[in-house]
Amino acid sequence: MDESRRILEESADRSLAKFAEPALLRQMEAGEDAHEVWASVAEMGFEQIFAGASDDPWRDACVILKACGRHVLPAPLPETLMAGALIRRAGLEPVEGPIALGSPRYTELALADAGDVTGRASHLAWGQVCRHAVLPMLEQILVLPLEGRTHSERNIGREPRDAHVFVSATPRAGGPLPGDDVMAAGALMRAAQMAGAIEAVLAMTLQYARERQQFGKPIGSFQAIQHQLAILAGHAAAATRAVDAAFERVAESEGDGAVLQFEAAIAKIRTGEAASAAASIAHQTHGAIGFTDEHRLHYFTRRLWSWRSEFGTAAWWSERLGREIASKGADAFWPSVTAAG
Amino acid sequence: MGAFRFEPTRLPPETERLRGEVRAFLAEAMPAIPAYIRAGTWSRSDAEFSRKLAARGWVGMAWSKTYGGHERSFLERYVVLEELLAAGAPVGAHWIADRQSAPLILKFGTEAQKQAIVPKIAKGELFFCIGMSEPDSGSDLAATRARAERTADGWVLNGTKLWTSGAHKAHYMIGLFRTSTDSKHGGLTQFLIDMKTPGITVRPIADLTGHKHFNEVSFVDVHLPADAVIGGEGQGWAQVTAELAYERSGPERFLSSLRLVYELIGRIGPNPDARQAAALGRLMAHLVTLRRMSVSVAGMLSRGEDPALEASVVKDLGAVFEQEIPGIAAELVEAEPSLDETQSFERVLAELTMIAPSFSLRGGTREILRGIIARGLGLR
Known part of the structure; x- marks a missing residue:
């Protein structure tokens, strides 16, 4: 990582660490309004990365998204960033304020009169805070104002995943972009958050293993625990490497949809698998205390369990990627690996 | 972080x-x-x-x-x-x-x-072979007992090395021998050994596939000149640790089952079912990521940094990956592993199924690697 990105990472960690507190997370999960948290996040300026605030938006976004995961930020900064990436990709004017990002899987829009659209989108993260949503419709994306009533649902991280009905809504903007790109941007976003949260879970678990004493010594001195933590650390390293590499390749080839699809698949598959292993090992190491509401571990693991499914499971992305591999045949396999760099 | x-x-x-x-x-x-x-x-x-x-x-x-x-x-x-x-x-x-x-x-x-x-x-x-493991000293490498004693004009070696890959074809061995019993780790020294030296006997050992690529190498009063020592007397442990970073860092630590992946894709054909497709996609995601991690390790080597920890992480993940492929392939295709050489997929499946156990043994067992990683995590 170069120096400027290291500084950005330190700055993001400093700014976002205060949100990873159980007291705040508990309030947010209980339904407290997120506008205040968003106002505080907006002051940091990170959400403008794809709107001209960065010379290297994909690489910078990767740093911020991982930090959002590391501190399980209860605000739609990841969605606003990636919606911004898609807005830019479609050649549209930047949009200010928090933006929700709709999954093609949970968006059903149809043209009404005079360019207006009617339909429904659900699973919108922090839809009630967001002023706009970026949503896929056919082979384009629309920027729609989120006006009127938004019905609130939650994932198992108790993060808002809201539903909104559009009746003859007038898009603020629209441009051509395949729905696959929306899915890929969402997958990269959740993959980066997972990599960050896995890093946090590793750090938490290592600390616990050094401090918790049983049989007269720290449990981390037992080989059975050491080997589990070695496995966890391996998954953490792989998840971070997969995500860093994916954003880097996408940055280099901005505009290349095939690279976006491939890298989103690699990142979502690898981090999804790492998330499952990390949550499992972290809970086993923490024992009963880690299973309590009081302990902070579950704020991370419940989100990992949600994020691994959102914007395509590892299995969904694997199947798509696998069909492509099979259709190209055995001789193309190794060249595809090396071409990915 | x-x-x-x-x-x-x-x-x-x-x-x-x-x-x-x-x-x-x-x-x-x-x-x-x-x-x-x-x-x-x-x-x-x-x-x-x-x-x-x-x-x-x-x-x-x-x-x-x-x-x-x-x-x-x-x-x-x-x-x-x-x-x-x-x-x-x-x-x-x-x-x-x-x-x-x-x-x-x-x-x-x-x-x-x-x-x-x-x-x-x-x-x-x-060509070279490496004399590290012994009958009573495998993962516990510092328990090396094969000894080297000073003579008037050099050294005399006695003892046995085991699992020495390629010893039957190598011109030289770099062997780890005990030159002092005062300290477990400090009493080891590496020697450059001409395999034609009298007193060396190489006995091939068949592995479970019947191949003979590793050996038992016995040393009976093997005389070496004084200049056969590599590095410092008593520095063997530190030198071996550095050597193992090279041994563990390369792409051979996750590509061992690649041939079976090719055969599997060929056998599945262009229209996989959902299960086959998902398995292939997953393998690609792991392989691409492992390779990127491995290139990072090569970058550390090129900058003169010590990649011992990161190399251990890649080797451990790599061995899990290459070792699980035969089992995955066997489940995806209705075929039986076979020694019949006319059936390419079945024959490769047979070969890799049988040699896969060695992937997490050679070059440092899974358990040793995870111990090294745990030490890097500050747990030991």
Whole structure:
């Protein structure tokens, strides 16, 4: 990582660490309004990365998204960033304020009169805070104002995943972009958050293993625990490497949809698998205390369990990627690996 | 923060030309051998093939020209290695000498040793084996009992080395011997041993497939000259630790089952079912990520950093990956592993199913690697 990105990472960690507190997370999960948290996040300026605030938006976004995961930020900064990436990709004017990002899987829009659209989108993260949503419709994306009533649902991280009905809504903007790109941007976003949260879970678990004493010594001195933590650390390293590499390749080839699809698949598959292993090992190491509401571990693991499914499971992305591999045949396999760099 | 740093190292664009050269070379020079034999890649020896590679400058790539090397970068070397492995080239003859013996001699050896040995390795003329494990000392390497005692004009070796890959074809061994019993780790010394020295007996040991590539090597009053010591007397442990970082860092630690992936894709055909497709996609995601981590390790080597920890992480993840492939392949296709050489998929499946247990043993067991990783995490 170069120096400027290291500084950005330190700055993001400093700014976002205060949100990873159980007291705040508990309030947010209980339904407290997120506008205040968003106002505080907006002051940091990170959400403008794809709107001209960065010379290297994909690489910078990767740093911020991982930090959002590391501190399980209860605000739609990841969605606003990636919606911004898609807005830019479609050649549209930047949009200010928090933006929700709709999954093609949970968006059903149809043209009404005079360019207006009617339909429904659900699973919108922090839809009630967001002023706009970026949503896929056919082979384009629309920027729609989120006006009127938004019905609130939650994932198992108790993060808002809201539903909104559009009746003859007038898009603020629209441009051509395949729905696959929306899915890929969402997958990269959740993959980066997972990599960050896995890093946090590793750090938490290592600390616990050094401090918790049983049989007269720290449990981390037992080989059975050491080997589990070695496995966890391996998954953490792989998840971070997969995500860093994916954003880097996408940055280099901005505009290349095939690279976006491939890298989103690699990142979502690898981090999804790492998330499952990390949550499992972290809970086993923490024992009963880690299973309590009081302990902070579950704020991370419940989100990992949600994020691994959102914007395509590892299995969904694997199947798509696998069909492509099979259709190209055995001789193309190794060249595809090396071409990915 | 991650516990380990895998810097986003990239293979420089100019290495793609080199990759093309290697692929063209292999298309022509690679002996026509069936897939199940290609599956053995770096465990199979072909001295003539090694000399051809050396003639192309692809042995000793990163070493100084003073000693016959080519002063190419570690990343260029990486590209050549992975292409050889991906093609299943029979690179076993020179592999160990190129990977670790010559780098060890260049790092710790005397000027005379460097001049006498390293240029011949670079020409693909001298092959090496590694004498580390013993009957009672495997993962507990510091329990080495084979001993070296001073004589009037040198050393005399006695003892037994075990699981010594390629000893029956190697010209030299770099062996770890006990020169003092005062300290477990401090009493070890590495020796450069001409395998023709009287008193050395090499007994091949068949593995469970029937192949004979590893050996028991016994030493009975083997006399070595005083200058056979590599590095410092009593420095063997530190030197071996450095050597193992080379041994554990390469792409051979996750590409061992690649041939079976090719065969599997061929057998599945262009229209996989959902289960087959998902398995192939997952393998690709793991492989691409492992390779990127491995290139990061090569980058650390090229910057002169110590990648021992990161190499252990890649080797551990890599072994899990390459070891699970035979089981995955066996479940995806209605076929039985077979020794019938006319059935390519079945034969490769048989070969890799049987050799896969060795992937997490050779070069440091899974348990030893996880211990090293745990130490890196501050748990030991």
